[in-house]
């Protein structure tokens with residue numbers, strides 16, 4: 001006799017087999033359709049080529065050709081679109097074939113109705129009768145699976161809230177048509193499945209978490225109302241995972257109005273961008289756009305080399321009072337006040353040159369600007385000044401047509417140039433040769449004066465960098481900054497300018513001043529802006545982004561405790577600052593406290609380093625205690641490293657040695673390379689595919705590894721509490737094993753006399769000697 005459970009398992013396997021067969025059949029059909037669509041596209045494109053190349057030279061046929069062309073073009077577009085649809089369909093079926101669904105909910109719409117079983121998967125599947133065999137995880141009803149415990153459950157739909165009775169919730173693990181595991185659960189998504197997922201070895205890329213999204217993560221993913229969504233979550237709480245699932249959700253939810261290229265993610269570096277690049281495709285969606293803040297600033301400060309976050313971290317371990325000031329809300333507010341109060345005399349207008357001589361003087365431009373109504377917004381003042389200058393230029397170009405330089409150019413024109421200049425007019429139009437000459441002179445003058453026009457059009461009559469320097473001279477500096485130090489930074493800024501370089505701390509304020517004054521460079525197309533690791537961004541940078549991406553909804557994701565370049569700051573305080581700096585109508589804060597990445601012993605150890613670490617809830621996954629080796633000498637430290645790496649490699653696929661900076665990483669790598677297939681990771685690297693990698697902490701941000709070895713956590717390397725964020729980030733990169741190596745004395749950030757000592761196994765070789 002089969003037990004009930006066994007019978008149910010058989011029934012589920014039977015359903016899976018039926019669906020697998022159906023999917024196989026569908027894949028076969030769609031593959032043929034894809035092939036046919038490709039052939040059709042080739043045919044239409046070939047025809048398009050032939051049709052568009054004929055008749056083009058015959059003037060009488062032009063009109064006809066244009067209409068034909070339009071028809072041909074829309075035909076090509078339609079066939080391209082058809083091909084895209086079948087290709088997408090194929091991709092969806094192939095995705096479902098691997099694992100058609102992961103959840104089932106049995107619901108009753110009313111107490112008297114019969115229960116209905118709904119299966120939840122990565123995408124929907126509908127049979128020939130129009131019945132849903134699988135519901136997409138993003139469909140409104142699917143939120144019952146993620147949010148509800150058994151009983152009455154309410155979920156949101158476009159038509160308003162709906163209530164159902166949830167009578168069963170089941171989770172599956174299915175691979176290639178085989179049911180590997182199933183559980184009935186009352187929880188959001190039961191721990192058992194999550195245990196298996198989290199216990200697995202790390203992979204080169206972050207995975208999607210669609211089958212095991214937790215309730216609080218679901219709130220992040222499905223939020224559609226907030227203009228400013230702030231997520232503060234402890235290390236390994238699934239912030240990045242939820243962010244990517246959220247993008248997939250938004251693309252589904254707003255599929256007629258939102259495209260992947262209207263979503264922009266600021267990520268810490270290229271390595272991280274690559275690490276997360278598989279999640280959206282694995283959910284059947286296209287990737288959003290990604291950029292680092294330095295790349296973004298650099299594009300906007302055309303011609304300047306902007307310091308990267310990485311470089312800033314490498315060159316200065318802690319922010320100075322000046323860096324903090326330049327990154328603050330007060331600094332941006334001071335720029336705003338400065339601009340409002342700046343008299344036209346203080347605006348740094350520039351002479352406009354032509355043929356090496358001043359064409360419009362600075363004082364002319366200042367006068368034009370000064371004559372404008374005082375209350376006009378900056379942008380309108382700039383537009384009015386430009387229009388005024390362009391009118392002046394038009395008048396002057398008529399005069400300049402009679403200048404000696406214009407005549408000289410005319411006299412030395414080659415036949416070819418002469419005819420080219422005349423090309424746009426009919427020769428017969430001129431009454432006389434003199435009229436033709438007059439016409440040509442004006443054209444020459446206008447052509448030559450194009451550089452003046454361009455200078456006006458591109459605002460080159462105003463010098464943003466010098467204006468910024470003037471602002472730096474005028475701003476009231478805070479008490480903790482000396483005048484001498486401040487003057488030094490101004491000098492430093494000027495010196496860098498000569499080499500076309502700019503410090504990261506100056507990029508946002510300078511751009512803010514420039515774009516606020518000119519009213520330019522606004523981005524209208526981005527609808528959602530995401531910033532991961534937001535704790536590494538200055539408020540001034542966020543304020544600039546807010547000014548530029550006026551129509552975008554902001555999603556700021558971070559962990560104030562993993563701040564590398566700042567002191568650890570309480571989440572609430574950071575939030576308060578964000579709210580003040582980025583005022584919006586609907587803001588929302590979601591905090592994540594459960595740490596999923598690391599085993600429970602690792603999370604407990606890492607949390608014990610923090611002042612309010614008891615707020616962090618470890619996920620219940622067992623593992624060995626982290627280990628600390630305190631060695632008497634650097635030589636011993638190196639020997640220990642080799643032993644630990646060997647031991648880790650026996651149990652783990654990925655071992656990462658994390659150092660304080662690139663220089664130390666390079667030294668450690670030299671030690672390891674003769675023993676292992678070790679790889680040194682640098683700023684521009686994209687791949688992590690090696691047994692042993694060595695990288696500085698900054699590059700390890702956001703990533704995870706089976707085994708982590710923290711290199712030289714000595715007092716020398718991490719002298720005081722400023723290093724807390726770094727050490728905490730390092731420890732929380734480990735999924736299964738964590739070993740910290742150090743010379744004596746150990747950093748005060750790891751105080752072994754407190755509870756920290758009980759969460760770690762200590763091997764103090766130094767004491768013995």
Ligand SMILES: Nc1ncnc2c1ncn2[C@@H]1O[C@H](COP(=O)(O)OP(=O)(O)OP(=O)(O)O)[C@@H](O)[C@H]1O
Pocket residue numbers: 194197198207209212213214217233234235236237238239240241242559562596597701702703704732
């Ligand atoms: N609901 C979940 N189901 C399965 N795995 C999860 C879930 N949430 C998080 N994880 C796993 O936990 C790990 C950490 O997730 P993620 O990198 O998204 O966290 P994070 O908060 O961005 O971390 P950090 O700030 O420390 O870089 C990943 O391996 C992720 O797959």
